[in-house]
Amino acid sequence: MTLSEEDYIKTIYHLGKGKNTSVSTNAVAEQMKTKPSSVTDMIKKLSEKGLVNYKKYQGVRLSESGERTALSIVRKHRLWEVFLVDKLDFSWDEVHDVAEQLEHIKSEKLIDKLDQLLGFPKVDPHGDPIPSKEGLFNKASKHLLNEVSLGTSGLCIGVKDSSAPFLKFLDKNRIALGDTIKVIDKEEFDDSLLIEINERQFRISQQIASNLFIQIS
Amino acid sequence: MTLSEEDYIKTIYHLGKGKNTSVSTNAVAEQMKTKPSSVTDMIKKLSEKGLVNYKKYQGVRLSESGERTALSIVRKHRLWEVFLVDKLDFSWDEVHDVAEQLEHIKSEKLIDKLDQLLGFPKVDPHGDPIPSKEGLFNKASKHLLNEVSLGTSGLCIGVKDSSAPFLKFLDKNRIALGDTIKVIDKEEFDDSLLIEINERQFRISQQIASNLFIQIS
DNA sequence: ACTAATATTTAGTTTTGTCTAAAATTTTAT
DNA sequence: ATAAAATTTTAGACAAAACTAAATATTAGT
Numbered sequence: 001m002t003l004s005e006e007d008y009i010k011t012i013y014h015l016g017k018g019k020n021t022s023v024s025t026n027a028v029a030e031q032m033k034t035k036p037s038s039v040t041d042m043i044k045k046l047s048e049k050g051l052v053n054y055k056k057y058q059g060v061r062l063s064e065s066g067e068r069t070a071l072s073i074v075r076k077h078r079l080w081e082v083f084l085v086d087k088l089d090f091s092w093d094e095v096h097d098v099a100e101q102l103e104h105i106k107s108e109k110l111i112d113k114l115d116q117l118l119g120f121p122k123v124d125p126h127g128d129p130i131p132s133k134e135g136l137f138n139k140a141s142k143h144l145l146n147e148v149s150l151g152t153s154g155l156c157i158g159v160k161d162s163s164a165p166f167l168k169f170l171d172k173n174r175i176a177l178g179d180t181i182k183v184i185d186k187e188e189f190d191d192s193l194l195i196e197i198n199e200r201q202f203r204i205s206q207q208i209a210s211n212l213f214i215q216i217s
Numbered sequence: 218m219t220l221s222e223e224d225y226i227k228t229i230y231h232l233g234k235g236k237n238t239s240v241s242t243n244a245v246a247e248q249m250k251t252k253p254s255s256v257t258d259m260i261k262k263l264s265e266k267g268l269v270n271y272k273k274y275q276g277v278r279l280s281e282s283g284e285r286t287a288l289s290i291v292r293k294h295r296l297w298e299v300f301l302v303d304k305l306d307f308s309w310d311e312v313h314d315v316a317e318q319l320e321h322i323k324s325e326k327l328i329d330k331l332d333q334l335l336g337f338p339k340v341d342p343h344g345d346p347i348p349s350k351e352g353l354f355n356k357a358s359k360h361l362l363n364e365v366s367l368g369t370s371g372l373c374i375g376v377k378d379s380s381a382p383f384l385k386f387l388d389k390n391r392i393a394l395g396d397t398i399k400v401i402d403k404e405e406f407d408d409s410l411l412i413e414i415n416e417r418q419f420r421i422s423q424q425i426a427s428n429l430f431i432q433i434s
Numbered sequence: 435a436c437t438a439a440t441a442t443t444t445a446g447t448t449t450t451g452t453c454t455a456a457a458a459t460t461t462t463a464t
Numbered sequence: 465a466t467a468a469a470a471t472t473t474t475a476g477a478c479a480a481a482a483c484t485a486a487a488t489a490t491t492a493g494t
Contacts, residue, residue, distance in 0.1 A: 045480090
């Protein structure tokens with residue numbers, strides 16, 4: 001597998017994940033900041049190698065073996081992210097670019113030993129689950145705060161909107177990464193939430209809640 | 218810098234190191250398992266970028282800036298080797314191929330933090346010195362046992378000949394990596410050495426001595 | 435159902451790094 | 465000193481992965 005092939009496989013995986021439809025050429029091109037014609041070329045190649053299923057004008061979908069490949073790349077990416085944060089004191093928002101490079105290193109032993117060094121983590125610093133060697137997830141543990149049920153509590157592990165105004169809001173309201181957040185009440189009328197953080201209870205709008213990720217333990 | 222350019226720079230560095238002559242096209246080609254014509258092509262490119270000095274038919278030599286580049290790659294390679302051995306329990310002879318990949322990762326912060334995690338090591342697992350961020354070495358501390366002066370003692374850190382018979386010999390004579398070796402006496406007649414390891418003294422031939430590396434502290 | 439808009443593919447180039455074969459230069463041996 | 469051998473460079477071609485422009489297929493709007 002070349003570097004470029006791996007990047008395509010990963011992109012197709014992320015775009016197709018969850019949904020049960022195939023991924024469009026244009027979507028891949030946009031995501032990878034390349035041209036649709038380049039995508040078509042590469043998809044043909046991946047198709048010949050049996051990594052994707054492809055019919056002209058119908059989009060692509062990962063094959064069994066493509067899926068395995070994708071999961072192995074995701075596993076490497078996320079383990080490296082944990083390494084960067086836990087061992088090298090990177091902050092959770094600095095890790096992506098470096099992990100993007102490290103995920104292409106080829107050595108099974110390296111990944112196994114890294115996994116061990118890190119204590120076999122189940123999620124990465126953004127709360128996304130780390131696939132096992134065999135390609136299995138602990139069921140997804142990362143949720144938007146507005147989507148969890150009443151009474152749920154979990155660790156605040158990330159934001160969807162990382163714009164300055166939103167981060168400033170969080171700061172002002174003393175909501176930080178790593179805090180434990182509990183959903184005390186939901187208001188039907190405006191979908192606002194009553195939450196508890198560090199013994200403090202207060203209300204946040206649906207808009208805020210829909211931009212906060214929590215990891216349910 | 219592309220991956221390939223980095224590989225050429227590193228090869229030219231290693232072939233030219235020590236000697237004060239320029240490196241031949243053929244030598245680079247052989248080392249890199251490629252053809253001389255490919256080497257010529259790449260050298261031209263590196264020359265245009267100012268990384269090497271090159272005159273047709275006269276071989277190459279790293280420029281000031283090429284040397285800096287090479288040292289930065291060597292630094293990364295050797296730091297990663299220390300990481301693999303110290304943190305991931307690789308053995309000293311398993312690290313090379315993986316480090317060869319890791320040395321191309323681009324992130325200054327990553328290398329600085331890695332250096333810190335490892336406690337700012339001065340030598341890699343083979344006893345080769347690690348250049349500082351500024352490209353300076355602690356003067357070479359790796360020597361062949363037959364080349365050190367009487368009374369010198371140091372850590373056994375590697376072998377030149379790693380063939381099975383030689384390793385078996387070391388095993389039989391209870392010489393292992395990490396042992397402290399002291400040169401007690403030199404015999405003029407056959408250049409054999411009287412050495413001391415763990416309170417034991419015995420004599421080894423010049424041939425054995427010239428295949429053992431020690432690191433002088 | 436038909437046309438307009440959008441999405442996708444094809445055909446033909448480009449760039450990077452490699453190769454082979456042939457030409458040019460340098461070195462070695464007599 | 466000169467011919468033979470070895471080394472190095474040039475010229476031309478190729479594969480991978482990208483691009484542009486043109487052609488083709490699909491989808492959407494009326």
